[in-house]
Amino acid sequence: MSVITKTIYTIKKMNVTAEIIKEYRVIVNGLDHSVKGRIIKTTSGDSDHVYLGELSHYCKPHETAHDVYMPTLLRSDIVQVEHLILSYLNKFTLIEVTPNLSY
Numbered sequence: 569m570s571v572i573t574k575t576i577y578t579i580k581k582m583n584v585t586a587e588i589i590k591e592y593r594v595i596v597n598g599l600d601h602s603v604k605g606r607i608i609k610t611t612s613g614d615s616d617h618v619y620l621g622e623l624s625h626y627c628k629p630h631e632t633a634h635d636v637y638m639p640t641l642l643r644s645d646i647v648q649v650e651h652l653i654l655s656y657l658n659k660f661t662l663i664e665v666t667p668n669l670s671y
Contacts, residue, residue, distance in 0.1 A: 604671070605653040612666065
């Protein structure tokens with residue numbers, strides 16, 4: 569897994585300026601592309617939702633799941649967001665891999 573740090577970024581869907589704190593890229597056996605995640609620190613002034621995690625792709629967690637799992641990755645604590653992103657990336661499956669068009 570590679571980690572990239574600090575880039576200024578505008579979250580268009582939220583209309584706020586933000587800073588990319590960390591980015592992750594993992595290679596998943598069986599995929600012809602990497603799967604990425606990033607942690608963004610917003611400047612919205614909302615102290616309850618300072619850090620946003622985003623993923624480049626989603627997947628079903630298992631064969632019997634109804635749909636792909638798209639976790640909510642908005643927290644006040646960067647450690648919580650990082651844990652959620654890394655947990656998702658570490659459990660990534662090849663079942664119905666779907667790109668995040670907002671990434």
